[in-house]
Amino acid sequence: MRSPDDPRGGPEVLTSQRRDDRWQAEVAGRWAAELSTASYIPMSRQAVEDALRELVEEVVRALDGASELDEVGRSVGDRLVRIHATGEESLGISLRVLRDALVAEPGGGQVRPLVQLLTGIAAGYAAADRESTFIQQETLKRALLRSKLKADRDLAASEARFGEVFSSTPIGVAICELGGEFVQVNPAWEDTLGYRSADLESMTIHDLFHPDDAEYVAAAYAEIAETGRSGRLDERVRLVRASGEEAWAYLALSVLRGPDGSARRLVTMVEDITELHLLQQQFQYQALHDALTGLPNRQFFRTRLETALCNLPPNARLGLYHLGLDGFQLINDGLGHAVGDHVIRLAARRLEGLVDNEEALVARFGGTEFAVLMWEREGTPGVGEFVAMVNDALSKPIYVGDQGIATSASIGVVQRLAGEGDATEMLWAADVALRRAEAVGKRQWALFDPDRAPEERLEAKRAAVMPGGLATGEFDVAYRSAMDLRDGRTYGVEAQLLWETEEFGTIRHHECLRLAERSGVTLSLRDWMLRTVCEHRAEWWRDGHPTAVAVRLSANQAQDPDLVAVVRRALADDPGEGGELRLCIPTSAVLGPHEEARENVHHLDALGVRTALHGFTGAAEELHQLRTLPVDVVQLDHGMVELVHDALAEGPAALDAPEVDAVRGIVPLITRCGADICVGEIDTDVQARFWRDLGCRIGLGAAYGDAVLSFDVPDLLSKIS
Structure with missing residues (x-):
C-alpha cells in the first residue's frame, strides 16, 4: 500500500495505524445511526453498534490481507441481512459509510481492494436477501398450508359436532326450505311428534300447526323468512302429532344464509312442554280451587265476579249469597274432623245441585263458609225463596253409619246491578250481612242494608x-x-x-x-x-x-x-x-x-x-x-x-x-x-x-x-x- 508521501499522489485507503479501536467505534456508531433511518432492526441501539463494530473490524482485517476480500465482503453482506438491516436504502447506506470511512481522499487507483470488498458486501447482501425472501416465502407457504389443513380439520370437526348434536339433542330440530318443505329432521323431532322422515316428504311444516294457532305461527314464519331475523315465539303454540293429539311446545326459529348473506333455509327447534303445560294447568286448578270440595276458592270467585260485572249487561242483576254453616264445631268435636270433612263435601254438592239450571257459581271461601253468585233472571228464585231452598237442602240428614247429621246456614245477601257493582264492595257487603245474620241466631239471613254501610265500614x-x-x-x-x-x-x-x-x-x-x-x-x-x-x-x-x-x-x-x-x-x-x-x-x-x-x-x-x-x-x-x-x-x-x-x-x-x-x-x-x-x-x-x-x-x-x-x-x- 502506497504511503501518503508517494509522489504519484491520488486517494488513499486509511492505514492500519489510523484504524484503532476508537476509530472503529465511531464508524460503527455512524453506521448504526444511518441504518436506523432506513430500516427497523429488532435490536437495541448498543447491540446494533456492537454487531456493526465486529463487521468494521472484519473489514479492516480483510483490507490488510487482500486475498480474502470477496469472502469477507459476502460474509459482511450476509450478516447485515441477518440483523435485519434490509431496508430499501440499507445496502447503499452501508456501502457509503464504509467508503467514507476507509478512503482518505477521493480519486486514484489505490481503492481497488476497497471496491472489491464493497462489491463482495453487495453480492453477499443480495444473496442473503434473496435467501431471506425465499425463506419467508416458504414460511408463508407452509403457514398457509397449515392454516388450510387446520381449517379443513376444524370444518370437519365442526360438521361432526353439528351432526352429533343434531342427532343426539333432545330438542327436535327441522331444516326446511323457506316455503316450509322439510329438508332434514333429527331423531328428537321424529320422537316428539311421531312423524318419520318418509312421512314428512310430502308435508310442509305448516301442516303440523294446530288449526287454532296456524295463522299466528305462519305469520311469524313469514316475517322471519322475509326479514332474516332469528327469534323465539313469545307464546306457547300447539302442534299436531302424527297420532292427532295436541303437543304444546316452544318454537325457536333461525335462518340459514347463503354465501351472499341472503336467507336460504329455516331452522325450527321444538321444545316439547306438553307435560309442563299439563302440570301448570293442574297447579293453576289447585291454586284456584278448594282441595276438599273441588269448588272454586275465594280468589277464583272474585275473578269470576269481576268478569261478570264487566261482561254482563249493565242492567243485569246479580245476587251474592255468603253462607256460614251453623254450629259446625260440634260435628268436628263430637264426631271427628273426618266426618266434618264429609259433611262439608256433601254440603258443597247440594249447593251445586240447587243452581244446576241457573247462571251461577258456587265457591268455598274456607272453613265452613261458602258463596253463591247468581244472575237473577226471570224464573230465578227470589232471595227469600233461595235462602229457604239452601237450608232445606242442608237440613236433610247426612248419614254416617247409623247416625244422621244435618246442618243449617246463616246467610248474608247483597244484590247489585252489573253496571253499578264493584267486586270488592260486594264481597265486603255480603260478609257484613252474614255477620249481622249470625249475631241474631242460627239459620238466619240478612240482606245488606246500604244505609248502615258507612257505619259498618267505620266500625271495621x-x-x-x-x-x-x-x-x-x-x-x-x-x-x-x-x-x-x-x-x-x-x-x-x-x-x-x-x-x-x-x-x-x-x-x-x-x-x-x-x-x-x-x-x-x-x-x-x-x-x-x-x-x-x-x-x-x-x-x-x-x-x-x-x-x-x-x-x-x-x-x-x-x-x-x-x-x-x-x-x-x-x-x-x-x-x-x-x-x-x-x-x-x-x-x-x-x-x-x-x-x-x-x-x-x-x-x-x-x-x-x-x-x-x-x-x-x-x-x-x-x-x-x-x-x-x-x-x-x-x-x-x-x-x-x-x-x-x-x-x-x-x-x-x-x-x-x-x-x-x-x-x-x-x-x-x-x-x-x-x-x-x-x-x-x-x-x-x-x-x-x-x-x-x-x-x-x-x-x-x-x-x-x-x-x-x-x-x-x-x-x-x-x-x-
Whole structure:
C-alpha cells in the first residue's frame, strides 16, 4: 500500500495505524445511526453498534490481507441481512459509510481492494436477501398450508359436532326450505311428534300447526323468512302429532344464509312442554280451587265476579249469597274432623245441585263458609225463596253409619246491578250481612242494608287499625271514682281504657273492648292494661295515696288460661301495699261450661287478687255461682239499672212497676250471698239515694266526676275524701 508521501499522489485507503479501536467505534456508531433511518432492526441501539463494530473490524482485517476480500465482503453482506438491516436504502447506506470511512481522499487507483470488498458486501447482501425472501416465502407457504389443513380439520370437526348434536339433542330440530318443505329432521323431532322422515316428504311444516294457532305461527314464519331475523315465539303454540293429539311446545326459529348473506333455509327447534303445560294447568286448578270440595276458592270467585260485572249487561242483576254453616264445631268435636270433612263435601254438592239450571257459581271461601253468585233472571228464585231452598237442602240428614247429621246456614245477601257493582264492595257487603245474620241466631239471613254501610265500614276500619294504635302508644288508662253510698267516702277507683285517635276521636272502655274482640288484640290489650294499672298503683303508693283499683275485663279476657300468670307478672314490680286490685269479669263468663273462668277466680283469690262480677241479673245459676266462688262484689246489669233510672225520671208511680219490684227483690238475695252491690251510671243524687236506701254499697257514674288520667288521681282522691 502506497504511503501518503508517494509522489504519484491520488486517494488513499486509511492505514492500519489510523484504524484503532476508537476509530472503529465511531464508524460503527455512524453506521448504526444511518441504518436506523432506513430500516427497523429488532435490536437495541448498543447491540446494533456492537454487531456493526465486529463487521468494521472484519473489514479492516480483510483490507490488510487482500486475498480474502470477496469472502469477507459476502460474509459482511450476509450478516447485515441477518440483523435485519434490509431496508430499501440499507445496502447503499452501508456501502457509503464504509467508503467514507476507509478512503482518505477521493480519486486514484489505490481503492481497488476497497471496491472489491464493497462489491463482495453487495453480492453477499443480495444473496442473503434473496435467501431471506425465499425463506419467508416458504414460511408463508407452509403457514398457509397449515392454516388450510387446520381449517379443513376444524370444518370437519365442526360438521361432526353439528351432526352429533343434531342427532343426539333432545330438542327436535327441522331444516326446511323457506316455503316450509322439510329438508332434514333429527331423531328428537321424529320422537316428539311421531312423524318419520318418509312421512314428512310430502308435508310442509305448516301442516303440523294446530288449526287454532296456524295463522299466528305462519305469520311469524313469514316475517322471519322475509326479514332474516332469528327469534323465539313469545307464546306457547300447539302442534299436531302424527297420532292427532295436541303437543304444546316452544318454537325457536333461525335462518340459514347463503354465501351472499341472503336467507336460504329455516331452522325450527321444538321444545316439547306438553307435560309442563299439563302440570301448570293442574297447579293453576289447585291454586284456584278448594282441595276438599273441588269448588272454586275465594280468589277464583272474585275473578269470576269481576268478569261478570264487566261482561254482563249493565242492567243485569246479580245476587251474592255468603253462607256460614251453623254450629259446625260440634260435628268436628263430637264426631271427628273426618266426618266434618264429609259433611262439608256433601254440603258443597247440594249447593251445586240447587243452581244446576241457573247462571251461577258456587265457591268455598274456607272453613265452613261458602258463596253463591247468581244472575237473577226471570224464573230465578227470589232471595227469600233461595235462602229457604239452601237450608232445606242442608237440613236433610247426612248419614254416617247409623247416625244422621244435618246442618243449617246463616246467610248474608247483597244484590247489585252489573253496571253499578264493584267486586270488592260486594264481597265486603255480603260478609257484613252474614255477620249481622249470625249475631241474631242460627239459620238466619240478612240482606245488606246500604244505609248502615258507612257505619259498618267505620266500625271495621277502627277494629283494623286498633293493633297499630296499641303498638304506637295511642292508648291510655283513665280512672273514675267509686263511692261508698253509705258514707259518701271514696271506695276506690275503676280503671277504664281510653283510645285517643286523630281520625275517630276518643274511644272509651266498653267500645275498646268490643273492637278488640273483632281485631284480635283482646289479650294483648288486657295484658297492657294490667301492667299499666299496676305501675300507676305503685306510683300512687309511693306518693302516699294507696287506693283500691278495679279493672273490668271482657269474657274472653277472663276465660284465658294465662290470666293468672299475666296478673302475677304485672304485680311483680308492685309493692303490694297500694290498695287491693280487683278484677271485674262478666257474670256470663262463669256460667255454663266455662271452667277456665271459674278456675281463674279461685287462683286469683289465692294470689290475693279480689274478683267482682259485672252484668249480674240475679238469675238462679248466677246466685249459685256467687255462693260458691270467692266473689265479694257484684255490679248490677246495665239494663236493670237503666230500667230503675227511667222509673225514677217518670215519678213515684213508676216505682211501683213490677220490674222495679223485681229489682228490689234481687238486692236482698245478693246480700244474703255475702256480696256487696255496685251500681253503675249514677248521674244524680236522687238515683244515688234510691240505691243506697235499697241496700247497695258502691256507686259509679257522672255524679262523682269525670274519669281522669293517672297523674290526677291523687288530687281526685283528696277532693272526694
